[in-house]
Amino acid sequence: MLCGMVVINASDCPQQNVLGTSRELAVNAKTYPRVGLNSFAETLPLADHEVVLTFDDGPRQPTTEKVLAALAEECVRAAFxxxxxxxxxxxxxxxxxxxxxxxxxxxxxxxxxxxxxTFEQAKEDIDRGIAADEMALDKVSANTPSTPFFRFPYFDSTPATLKLLQSHGIVVFGADVWANDWEDITPDQELRNVIERLETARKGIILLHDAQARTAAMMPAFLHYLHENGYRIVHLVPDAPSQRNAEVEPMMPIMP
Incomplete structure (x- = not known):
């Protein structure tokens, strides 16, 4: 089972009457190698009205900063x-x-x-992306991601790339709810999309894009909707002990 149902201390948030972050959920690839019902047969074990906020395609100026500001205003934590x-x-x-x-x-x-x-090109792109993220984060080019979470662009995986990531102990994420924010729609249309789908699903991994100006503009209203309708935010973190103990193959050298 998944570990890490940690309640976030309310004292961590200086604001009153905000959405907040309900708990952390530590995830490891040994138990849940692939999650998200849009692509896979299972998703994370979330309770009714629990959601995970995830953002793709960043970081980007100024939209990522605006998304971060909206999340900070509500003391909400997400995965980027x-x-x-x-x-x-x-x-x-x-x-x-x-x-x-x-x-x-x-x-x-x-x-x-x-x-x-080709598979070789895909592997190089995956490795190089991880190395760039790790360099930006810690100023060290790491062969293994400090957080072993990956989402395929366009959800476009192959059997070979899925096997590759599973062999390295990396959780592959799809999504359960999304807003189609990659389309040419207004922030209000995006908000309606995600609310309608969430009212049907009632929980799940939500996919948004912090690189999109429409999403940055929509975020305050969406967070307000979540708060007013009793949704609880779950923050995903790696299950570090399980990752250290998992039997995974060493990462291959990063391609230049």
């Missing part, structure tokens, strides 16, 4: 799946995400469709 080429461009923003208590996760180097390139 970073694109390595953007992490290399905005390393200080990566460190700001981490300093806000959020989880740094990975989303490749250049955001390719993995099924359209």
């Amino acid at each position: 799946f970073l694109v390595g080429i953007s992490s290399a461009e905005f390393p200080e923003l990566v460190r700001r995400i981490a300093a806000g208590g959020h989880t740094i996760a990975h989303h490749s180097w250049s955001h390719p469709m993995m099924s359209k390139i």
Whole structure:
């Protein structure tokens, strides 16, 4: 089973009457190698009205900063799946995400469709993205991600790349609810999308994009909706002890 049902201390939040973060959930790849009902058969074991906020394609100026500000206003923690080429461009923003208590996760180097390139090219892009995120975070190029969470661009995995990540003890994330914020829609339309889908699902991993201006503009209203409707935020963190004890293959050298 998953470990780490840790309640966030209310004293960590200086604001009163805010959404807050209900608990942390520590996840390891040995138990839940792939989660998200859009792509896989199972998802995280969340209770009714529990949601996980995840953001893809950052970091980006100024939209990531606006998303971070909205989350900070409500004392909410999320997971950011970073694109390595953007992490290399905005390393200080990566460190700001981490300093806000959020989880740094990975989303490749250049955001390719993995099924359209060779396995060797896909592996290089994954490795290079992880290395760039780790360099931005700690100023050290690491062969193994400090947080072993990955989401494929466009949810486009292959059997070979899924096997690769599982062999390295990396959790692969899909999503349960999303807002179609990659489409040319207004912030109000995006808000309606995510609320309608969440009212049906009632819980789950929510996919948003901090690189999108419409999402940055929508976030305060969406967080207010979650608060007013009794939703609770679950913050994902790596199950560090389990990861250290897991039998996984060593990461191959990072490609230049």
